[in-house]
Amino acid sequence: GLFGVPELSCPEGFQEAQDKALQESEQLVQKACSTPPGPETVMIFDQLSDSLCRVADLADFVKVAHPDFAFREAAEEACRNIGTVVEKLNTDVELCQSLRRLLADETVMSSLDPETRRVAELFMFDFEISGIHLDEEKRKKAVDLNVRILDLCNEFLIGAHIPNKIDKHVLPEHIRYNFTAEGNYLQVAGLHADCPDDLVREAAYKIFLHSNAQQLARLEELLASRNSLAQLVGYDTFAHRALQGTMAKNPETVRQFLEKLSEQLSKRTQKDFQMMTKMKMKLNPHNSMLMPWDHPYYSGVLRAERYNIDPGLYCPFFSLGACMEGLNSLFSQLLGISLYAEQTKRGEIWSEDVRKLAVVHETEGLLGYIYCDFFQRPDKPHQDCHFTVRGGRLKENGEYQLPVVVLMLSLPNSARGTPTLLSPGMMENLFHEMGHAMHSMLGRTRYQHVTGTRCPTDFAEVPSILMEYFANDYRVVNQFARHYKTGQPLPKNMVSRLCESKKVCAAADMQLQVFYAVLDQIYHGKHPLKKSTTEILKETQEKVYGLPYVPNTAWQLRFSHLVGYGAKYYSYLMSRAVASMVWKQCFAQNPFDRAMGERYRREMLAHGGGKEPMLMVQGMLQKSPSVEDFVDALVSDLDHDFETFIMDS
Numbered sequence: 001g002l003f004g005v006p007e008l009s010c011p012e013g014f015q016e017a018q019d020k021a022l023q024e025s026e027q028l029v030q031k032a033c034s035t036p037p038g039p040e041t042v043m044i045f046d047q048l049s050d051s052l053c054r055v056a057d058l059a060d061f062v063k064v065a066h067p068d069f070a071f072r073e074a075a076e077e078a079c080r081n082i083g084t085v086v087e088k089l090n091t092d093v094e095l096c097q098s099l100r101r102l103l104a105d106e107t108v109m110s111s112l113d114p115e116t117r118r119v120a121e122l123f124m125f126d127f128e129i130s131g132i133h134l135d136e137e138k139r140k141k142a143v144d145l146n147v148r149i150l151d152l153c154n155e156f157l158i159g160a161h162i163p164n165k166i167d168k169h170v171l172p173e174h175i176r177y178n179f180t181a182e183g184n185y186l187q188v189a190g191l192h193a194d195c196p197d198d199l200v201r202e203a204a205y206k207i208f209l210h211s212n213a214q215q216l217a218r219l220e221e222l223l224a225s226r227n228s229l230a231q232l233v234g235y236d237t238f239a240h241r242a243l244q245g246t247m248a249k250n251p252e253t254v255r256q257f258l259e260k261l262s263e264q265l266s267k268r269t270q271k272d273f274q275m276m277t278k279m280k281m282k283l284n285p286h287n288s289m290l291m292p293w294d295h296p297y298y299s300g301v302l303r304a305e306r307y308n309i310d311p312g313l314y315c316p317f318f319s320l321g322a323c324m325e326g327l328n329s330l331f332s333q334l335l336g337i338s339l340y341a342e343q344t345k346r347g348e349i350w351s352e353d354v355r356k357l358a359v360v361h362e363t364e365g366l367l368g369y370i371y372c373d374f375f376q377r378p379d380k381p382h383q384d385c386h387f388t389v390r391g392g393r394l395k396e397n398g399e400y401q402l403p404v405v406v407l408m409l410s411l412p413n414s415a416r417g418t419p420t421l422l423s424p425g426m427m428e429n430l431f432h433e434m435g436h437a438m439h440s441m442l443g444r445t446r447y448q449h450v451t452g453t454r455c456p457t458d459f460a461e462v463p464s465i466l467m468e469y470f471a472n473d474y475r476v477v478n479q480f481a482r483h484y485k486t487g488q489p490l491p492k493n494m495v496s497r498l499c500e501s502k503k504v505c506a507a508a509d510m511q512l513q514v515f516y517a518v519l520d521q522i523y524h525g526k527h528p529l530k531k532s533t534t535e536i537l538k539e540t541q542e543k544v545y546g547l548p549y550v551p552n553t554a555w556q557l558r559f560s561h562l563v564g565y566g567a568k569y570y571s572y573l574m575s576r577a578v579a580s581m582v583w584k585q586c587f588a589q590n591p592f593d594r595a596m597g598e599r600y601r602r603e604m605l606a607h608g609g610g611k612e613p614m615l616m617v618q619g620m621l622q623k624s625p626s627v628e629d630f631v632d633a634l635v636s637d638l639d640h641d642f643e644t645f646i647m648d649s
Contacts, residue, residue, distance in 0.1 A: 322482055
């Protein structure tokens, strides 16, 4: 069976696994309600969470990645059913009472260790944001709103990726071949951001981002429903609800962070836009005004011209085998951990190119398993991501339930006889995803509810982004980057040039991220919104980003992150700030410092979500960073490295 789960040797097994989990959960609910308040209450709640998550998490992965449609469909169904049960349990008054009795008992509470206390509070928080404290009618309304929001999220995601069609005669003949023809229509399925022809990029931008009444209605209903739910359960706005328990804590801090960052970036961003405008004038003298469809293209042109970064020159040094060796060597030096390939049993994996790795510590032994699903295949989504399939926890019998995760990449399949070669971007993504995997392996908490990456969104990206700093350091890269034919190491100046090239137009790129994050905050802020979502987009784009809004476009209808990162899009920037501070203070002097590696494990990885994120950051940096510190860390990363500059000039 998949992942060694015996029921899952066929799609029908999902029904069986689901029924088993639901039966188990019913018994645990009864047990929770009849147990006197004490540490056992928290244990039972965590078992309940585990029995449902073991099926739901696995199904979450299978529904997107399994090549067999019948498996994907069965997993989708299981997700929906378990989701409904979770919503019901979150509004189960009797179940909540058993937890409330524990939280109200000061004697028992003071005897609990901090992790158990935090987990009890997190379970209570789940009840509260579902409206447990409301009367029956309002509780029912909260459940209905939750279900409606789930449906709207799915519909919005589908709508965000649907291509737009246009009568082919509208476009000049010489650019039509760039788009897929369908009878008299052309399909525009993306922004064609890398196309050298300005006209193609302009057409793609205006057509792909053309406003769509249905999708607009979905977005407006989604934002309004989220706001209604937040207010129903006692929050001012959806952002206030979403940010509880995060590193930022509240929308005011996020706003302050984004405003200060924007202020610090503004001069640099203007300079970047001027460089891009000059380049556009040089290549296209008739039309030199910089437009939103120009930014990604001309920043790439500037990068290539200034640093001659042809991925083809780098790929031969980054064979997949060499990169995995590099990760293995880094983890072994920093954390005393090695990765070993394991044989899989029949039916355990979903595609024959999936590899299973055992993660083993030099003294603690086996920590868990990583399944590597690295290669492209038909129907597999083109995104790099990390899935928790089973969370770690201390079982009733004293054994530790080992965590199981999947790392999914979309690497090209190699030709026979040659290894898989990664571009620098793919290599960095591999390191990034491995950062998540190590967090899952080392966040060995007693409770499954807070294991590994089950922590606030703005902290969850810190371990993965920190790995990008390792991937861009010559001392680390030099340990593994070898030409697959000659064995020659990657020259130092090639690594420096690559790192410096990433700083070209980096301020403008970061400013774009700030714009997205501000937009997300406004959409999830005070309702009713003062203007339509498109008018807000126009205003925010011109104020925060600086390139003109294009009439009749509605970029927000393609902003799929509004679903998974509602009110939390800023997380990526804040996590990067923390990762940057950890790198500079703890690893920049010696990226292989074992004592620092152990401190990183002890202070940041070991707690999963079982400790307040700011306390973990404090433990690592030995100070509590301010919003200004975050901004300075991000901005100082944009400065060019003087040594490389001298070498290259």
